[in-house]
Amino acid sequence: xxxxxxxFVATLSIIFSLLVIFAKNPIHSVLYLILTFFTFTVHYVxxxxxxxxVVNFIVYMGAIMVLFLFVLMLLNLNNETEPSxxxxxxIVGLIAGGCLVITLIGxxxxxxxxxxxxxxxxxxxxxxxLGKELFGPFLLPFELSSLLLLAxxxxxxxLSKRDEVEA
Numbered sequence: 362x363x364x365x366x367x368x369f370v371a372t373l374s375i376i377f378s379l380l381v382i383f384a385k386n387p388i389h390s391v392l393y394l395i396l397t398f399f400t401f402t403v404h405y406v407x408x409x410x411x412x413x414x415v416v417n418f419i420v421y422m423g424a425i426m427v428l429f430l431f432v433l434m435l436l437n438l439n440n441e442t443e444p445s446x447x448x449x450x451x452i453v454g455l456i457a458g459g460c461l462v463i464t465l466i467g468x469x470x471x472x473x474x475x476x477x478x479x480x481x482x483x484x485x486x487x488x489x490x491l492g493k494e495l496f497g498p499f500l501l502p503f504e505l506s507s508l509l510l511l512a513x514x515x516x517x518x519x520l521s522k523r524d525e526v527e528a
Contacts, residue, residue, distance in 0.1 A: 370403045
């Protein structure tokens with residue numbers, strides 16, 4: 362059953378990623394990219410990596426892609442305002458795309474199809490194991506990074522605070 366779900370989600374992943382590339386409207390392209398990231402989240406769940414699935418869902422789909430969507434809406438891209446591309450840029454893009462296709466064909470020829478992935482350790486990728494590692498041998502670097510983030514946040518607040526000018 363999980364193999365069939367994997368192939369179904371992989372097919373959706375490929376379809377949505379192709380729609381990201383070939384969509385004429387940039388807003389539609391970003392929305393298809395959000396759907397592609399959702400299929401990646403399903404892949405992470407199938408691989409028993411729940412933490413990566415949640416981080417992908419919250420950070421990439423929830424924050425970064427919405428930011429891309431807002432930036433595209435603020436830019437207000439129209440066909441009349443877009444500059445025309447020179448033929449040299451088109452030729453370079455065609456050559457780069459051809460190199461990508463050749464690389465993909467070569468990698469697919471060298472890849473062999475094996476049996477589905479069976480985890481030797483079923484606890485691999487769980488948040489509990491990540492917590493044990495972070496609060497075990499990596500406690501000092503974890504706490505130092507939290508202090509560094511706190512100092513950066515305080516610095517950003519102080520830099521953005523306006524001085525009140527007395528009139």
